[in-house]
Amino acid sequence: MRRRSSRSDAHTMDGRAEHVVVVGAGLSGLSAALHLLGAGRQVTLVEREAAPGGRAGSNRLGEFTVDAGASVLTMPALLDEAFAAVGESLAGRVRLARLDPAYRAHFADGRSITVHSDAEAMESEIRRVSGPADAQGYRELRDWLTRLYRVQSERFIGANFDSPLDLLGADLVKLTLLGGFGRLGPRIGRFFRDERVRRLFSFQSLYAGVSPATALAAYGVIAYMDTVAGVYYPHGGMGAVASAMRGAAERAGADVRMRTDVTALESGSGHVRAVRTHTGERIPCDAVVLAVELDSAYRLLGTRPRRPVALRPSPSAVVLDAGCDAAPAGSTDHHTIYFGEQWNRTFDEIIDEGALMSDPSLLVSRPTATEPALAPHGREVISVLAPAPNLSVGRIDWQATGPAYAEKILATLEERGMRGVRDVIEVSRLRTPHDWAAQGFTAGTPFSLAHTLPQTGPFRPRNVVRGFGNAVLAGCGTTPGVGIPPVVTSGKLAAERITGSGNRQP
Numbered sequence: 001m002r003r004r005s006s007r008s009d010a011h012t013m014d015g016r017a018e019h020v021v022v023v024g025a026g027l028s029g030l031s032a033a034l035h036l037l038g039a040g041r042q043v044t045l046v047e048r049e050a051a052p053g054g055r056a057g058s059n060r061l062g063e064f065t066v067d068a069g070a071s072v073l074t075m076p077a078l079l080d081e082a083f084a085a086v087g088e089s090l091a092g093r094v095r096l097a098r099l100d101p102a103y104r105a106h107f108a109d110g111r112s113i114t115v116h117s118d119a120e121a122m123e124s125e126i127r128r129v130s131g132p133a134d135a136q137g138y139r140e141l142r143d144w145l146t147r148l149y150r151v152q153s154e155r156f157i158g159a160n161f162d163s164p165l166d167l168l169g170a171d172l173v174k175l176t177l178l179g180g181f182g183r184l185g186p187r188i189g190r191f192f193r194d195e196r197v198r199r200l201f202s203f204q205s206l207y208a209g210v211s212p213a214t215a216l217a218a219y220g221v222i223a224y225m226d227t228v229a230g231v232y233y234p235h236g237g238m239g240a241v242a243s244a245m246r247g248a249a250e251r252a253g254a255d256v257r258m259r260t261d262v263t264a265l266e267s268g269s270g271h272v273r274a275v276r277t278h279t280g281e282r283i284p285c286d287a288v289v290l291a292v293e294l295d296s297a298y299r300l301l302g303t304r305p306r307r308p309v310a311l312r313p314s315p316s317a318v319v320l321d322a323g324c325d326a327a328p329a330g331s332t333d334h335h336t337i338y339f340g341e342q343w344n345r346t347f348d349e350i351i352d353e354g355a356l357m358s359d360p361s362l363l364v365s366r367p368t369a370t371e372p373a374l375a376p377h378g379r380e381v382i383s384v385l386a387p388a389p390n391l392s393v394g395r396i397d398w399q400a401t402g403p404a405y406a407e408k409i410l411a412t413l414e415e416r417g418m419r420g421v422r423d424v425i426e427v428s429r430l431r432t433p434h435d436w437a438a439q440g441f442t443a444g445t446p447f448s449l450a451h452t453l454p455q456t457g458p459f460r461p462r463n464v465v466r467g468f469g470n471a472v473l474a475g476c477g478t479t480p481g482v483g484i485p486p487v488v489t490s491g492k493l494a495a496e497r498i499t500g501s502g503n504r505q506p
Contacts (some may be wrong), residue, residue, distance in 0.1 A: 031491025
């Protein structure tokens with residue numbers, strides 16, 4: 001590897017890699033493929049499953065279409081950038097609906113707050129529920145979140161790192177002055193007196209695998225994405241985005257091979273020479289992008305990262321998907337959060353104690369509120385996500401516990417206003433940490449590594465691998481991290497490691 005001038009001033013490969021094999025057709029692999037194609041590279045994209053998308057795909061539950069994992073889409077401009085690399089657009093291939101409200105939150109005291117990304121509407125809602133002081137605090141918070149995002153978007157989120165020293169510069173000073181290296185919970189508390197409102201702008205730290213009390217304030221950018229930039233829904237479900245990206249890659253000349261499992265890499269002298277598949281096929285390459293689970297990538301490479309402290313996985317989740325013959329009472333919104341009373345205790349239980357939530361907080365998604373066609377006429381789809389401990393900290397027999405816990409989830413929803421939910425369920429599917437582990441997710445969590453300080457920015461596992469000059473990683477386990485916007489960005493960053501800065505035609 002050598003240093004070449006680029007936007008991120010990061011190491012790129014020696015020589016020109018004409019043919020790149022991308023392993024994995026999740027959003028990171030698809031993003032990498034599109035950016036590589038836009039830079040004039042020949043791309044072979046291989047995926048073990050029958051459909052693209054991975055954790056952001058869609059599948060069938062009887063007659064119903066349900067998301068395979070991610071259900072919240074933010075920052076679609078990053079996806080549009082990937083399409084633009086091959087001369088297409090996201091809007092030209094996927095119909096997006098901006099959700100208003102983005103969420104509706106219900107609290108243990110029986111009150112509810114509607115979350116809008118529109119500033120006037122959200123200020124009015126906060127004034128209604130907690131008074132003029134918190135309404136003013138919201139305006140100040142919105143300004144802070146916007147400045148926080150602007151500082152981080154290019155230099156910290158959208159850049160490759162080769163050393164912590166890469167952080168040094170004017171943007172680091174700006175981030176420090178904004179309080180980005182403090183703690184998120186206390187920082188949000190400066191803007192609001194009402195504990196309920198504080199939760200609305202700090203619960204997003206769970207996406208990063210940490211509690212608001214310990215998360216870096218810099219992760220307020222996730223709240224920016226949700227509550228300022230807005231939440232979107234792609235018609236057809238989340239898998240529609242991945243399918244559109246696959247189509248764009250094929251039209252740009254990619255050789256896309258589904259149901260193709262990579263079993264080995266052929267390497268020598270620090271370079272991957274070919275990819276071998278489960279059929280025995282050998283696919284020669286000049287470079288490889290491993291857009292797979294981090295452990296799977298390291299296993300293929302036959303290496304492990306050298307780190308003084310073991311990598312820490314994020315908490316996991318239990319997800320109950322259901323096809324219903326009618327909408328349960330009280331389920332009028334696309335996304336609804338039911339907060340338990342013991343909110344802070346929840347983090348101790350699932351992160352530190354490895355225990356189930358004693359007072360569950362739940363995210364309910366009802367995509368048929370926006371797109372009825374996901375279900376047969378007059379029927380509904382709901383998915384309930386309950387944070388849970390991963391298999392590293394939780395010693396729970398999920399095969400025995402799972403069905404009873406699903407009943408507890410439904411009972412909790414009944415108690416909090418979703419009356420009759422059990423009665424309308426026609427078909428259901430439960431996914432627990434045991435199931436995520438069976439899919440190959442480390443520690444039984446689909447959320448990869450937690451965004452603790454030692455696993456953030458330049459301290460996160462790098463997307464280049466020591467000892468390999470032409471292997472690059474992409475996905476939520478590497479730079480910049482977990483969530484659809486970071487994962488899409490990771491694909492772009494992986495491509496830049498191979499091609500240099502941006503997508504300029506050489």
